[in-house]
Amino acid sequence: MIRGVARAEPAKRREENEIEFGRIVAFSDGVFSIAITLLVLNLTVNKGLSAADLTSELFDLWDNLLAFALSFAVIGRFWVVHHRFFAEVAAFAAYLWFLLFLDPSRHLVRRATSGAEP
Numbered sequence: 001m002i003r004g005v006a007r008a009e010p011a012k013r014r015e016e017n018e019i020e021f022g023r024i025v026a027f028s029d030g031v032f033s034i035a036i037t038l039l040v041l042n043l044t045v046n047k048g049l050s051a052a053d054l055t056s057e058l059f060d061l062w063d064n065l066l067a068f069a070l071s072f073a074v075i076g077r078f079w080v081v082h083h084r085f086f087a088e089v090a091a092f093a094a095y096l097w098f099l100l101f102l103d104p105s106r107h108l109v110r111r112a113t114s115g116a117e118p
Helices: 015-042 051-060 062-088 096-102 105-113
Strands: none
Touching: 015 062, 051 062
16 A cells, blocks of 8 residues: 655765765855845946045935845845854755755845835
8 A cells, every 4th residue: 555655765964975965055155145146236326436426326325225234134144044053953854955945035135125016
């Protein structure tokens, strides 16, 4: 008789699979760095401005700069917590990759602070 339960693979020990575990952490670091880099795309100033004009232009962008700083701090905090979590992981299963792809928190921060309509 076949039951509807999938056969689960045993968890992999971190010590025995350090290269694969390192790839998972490096992938998630890359996702965080891309998210932080994308925040800069909302900050634009005209080229060839004098120092006084640049200062004035930056003061006019105060709301975008504040959104950038807040988003950077939130994503940075997620990254710190993420690394603390992975520092404590002793074993992992193959579906960890799948969970990393589904993590919506990185995308919500960008959407919430970009001024886009939901």
